[in-house]
Amino acid sequence: MARKKIALVGAGMIGGTLAHLAAKKEMGDIVLFDIAEGIPQGKALDLSQCGPIEGFDARIMGTNSYTDIAGADVVIVTAGVPRKPGMSRDDLLGINLKVMKAVGEGIRDNCPDAFVICITNPLDAMVWALREFSGLPHNKVVGMAGVLDSARFATFLAWEFGVSVKDVNAFVLGGHGDTMVPVTSYTTISGIPVDDLVAMGKSSKANLDEIVKRTRGGGGEIVALLKTGSAYYAPATSAIAMAEAYLGDQKRILPCAAYVKGQYGLDGLYVGVPAVIGKDGIEEVIEIKLSDEEKANLKVSTDAVEELLEVCKGLDGDLA
Numbered sequence: 001m002a003r004k005k006i007a008l009v010g011a012g013m014i015g016g017t018l019a020h021l022a023a024k025k026e027m028g029d030i031v032l033f034d035i036a037e038g039i040p041q042g043k044a045l046d047l048s049q050c051g052p053i054e055g056f057d058a059r060i061m062g063t064n065s066y067t068d069i070a071g072a073d074v075v076i077v078t079a080g081v082p083r084k085p086g087m088s089r090d091d092l093l094g095i096n097l098k099v100m101k102a103v104g105e106g107i108r109d110n111c112p113d114a115f116v117i118c119i120t121n122p123l124d125a126m127v128w129a130l131r132e133f134s135g136l137p138h139n140k141v142v143g144m145a146g147v148l149d150s151a152r153f154a155t156f157l158a159w160e161f162g163v164s165v166k167d168v169n170a171f172v173l174g175g176h177g178d179t180m181v182p183v184t185s186y187t188t189i190s191g192i193p194v195d196d197l198v199a200m201g202k203s204s205k206a207n208l209d210e211i212v213k214r215t216r217g218g219g220g221e222i223v224a225l226l227k228t229g230s231a232y233y234a235p236a237t238s239a240i241a242m243a244e245a246y247l248g249d250q251k252r253i254l255p256c257a258a259y260v261k262g263q264y265g266l267d268g269l270y271v272g273v274p275a276v277i278g279k280d281g282i283e284e285v286i287e288i289k290l291s292d293e294e295k296a297n298l299k300v301s302t303d304a305v306e307e308l309l310e311v312c313k314g315l316d317g318d319l320a
């Protein structure tokens, strides 16, 4: 059987970490693409030299040419620029929208059968734009955010309750940003809802509220500490879990930015929802029951996503 091919578009902090994880897990051969000359080639060479020590045979190549991603089974996109001081959100949108155009066309022309995972921010708008520019089916293009946001939520909950992270099943819905909706009613520790654990006196409502707030600002907390960039270890680990679910037809239910067609009263946008990932990509969006408060919070979050999409459509005539 042919080895799988994993294309990583963007060879920055997340791209390099993705390559290392994919190689260690022998997920397939890896192509690191970037417009910066030398960076993908240098990282590929450095990572290849981990092989004899770690014992992996994955071939890792760096390139500046889209033709090298031909036939990729999975593409993970981190290409783009982060927001710099003095730059508005619209400025960033405009720049990364152009990047999504180049990347989407590169995927369309070279690996139209791939499963594509977008990580570039602003996530919910960029995954939508990437799908538009690539022309791939909606079920084959997805955004990574919910796995990371849920992992952050789960980490803080494990610390709060003094339990293993393995027993925490945390649930986050909505757009990736300050308006995301950590849903405590679906968040459990070994099947026990955290709200029940609070009622048992294992924590307090105030502490839980603080954890929800910290989860929403989880990315910003790391940016403030690093000062020169954003999180990359956990974002890369999250996208790898999604890629493995696709390659292994695992039918995992993972929170992802998936395309909604009527679910949650939403239509025609990408937003964080629980979805089944298997060999057909996003095989199903799961619609859960929400309380009135959770519905209202989700609306605030999806309104923010829709607002960004309108800006995207205004910035690029092709998308209007």
Ligand code: A3D
Residues within 6 Å of the ligand: 009, 010, 011, 012, 013, 014, 015, 033, 034, 035, 036, 039, 078, 079, 080, 081, 082, 099, 102, 103, 119, 120, 121, 123, 144, 145, 148, 176, 219, 229, 230, 231, 232, 235
């Ligand atoms: P960084 O280390 O800057 O890497 C980005 C790479 O993209 C750089 O190597 C650039 O050279 C490259 N690049 C720029 N334009 C292009 C292009 N047109 N084609 C190909 N490559 C290009 O960033 P990073 O790896 O830390 O983060 C990547 C993205 O992920 C950013 O947009 C972050 O905001 C985003 N991010 C998202 C999450 C989510 O949870 C959604 C978390 C963390 C970071």
